[in-house]
Amino acid sequence: MSDDPELEYAILGGGCFWCLEAVYENVAGVVEVRSGYAGGELESPTYEQVCAGLSNHAEVVRIGFDRNRVSYEEILNWFWKIHDPTTRDRQGADVGRQYRSVVFYLGEEQKRLAEESLHAEQRRLVEPIVTELLPAPVFWPAEDYHQQYFKRHPESGYCRVVIAPKVKKAGF
Numbered sequence: 001m002s003d004d005p006e007l008e009y010a011i012l013g014g015g016c017f018w019c020l021e022a023v024y025e026n027v028a029g030v031v032e033v034r035s036g037y038a039g040g041e042l043e044s045p046t047y048e049q050v051c052a053g054l055s056n057h058a059e060v061v062r063i064g065f066d067r068n069r070v071s072y073e074e075i076l077n078w079f080w081k082i083h084d085p086t087t088r089d090r091q092g093a094d095v096g097r098q099y100r101s102v103v104f105y106l107g108e109e110q111k112r113l114a115e116e117s118l119h120a121e122q123r124r125l126v127e128p129i130v131t132e133l134l135p136a137p138v139f140w141p142a143e144d145y146h147q148q149y150f151k152r153h154p155e156s157g158y159c160r161v162v163i164a165p166k167v168k169k170a171g172f
Helices: 017-024 046-052 072-081 108-124 159-167
Strands: 008-013 030-036 059-067 099-107 130-133
Touching: 008 017, 008 072, 017 030, 017 059, 017 072, 017 159, 059 072, 059 099, 072 108, 099 108, 108 130
Parallel strands: 099 130
Antiparallel strands: 008 059, 008 099, 030 059
């Protein structure tokens, strides 16, 4: 994982990180997407610890994007489209605190833009948005076998039934 000074980063959680990663990898201007964990108490959490609810981390993606090609606001617009921000601690059949909807903002400008984006999205919805807006904590990359999961396993059951429809719904 790089920290390219030419890129801006976003850290978002909206259910299974494989789903978010699969969509964002197709967004023009996104240069890198890394699945991982953020917002919990343990250092270097493992997938098993996160899934067992032992760490309070959310499954997230860290998105590196070229701000000359795609804005943070556009990154957030995709976020609202590809998950349900009105369900607490779940997306579809994935249930647990690790699947919460969360925007971890990196700096005051991202915080302001995230608040504006959330309020604009709320005006379009009937149900209240439960997405958390929090300062970015340490991002812990997930294990290598989680990275680019959909690209590497398109025929797996979860990919065909859950991820592929999200990617298609997003228009990719």
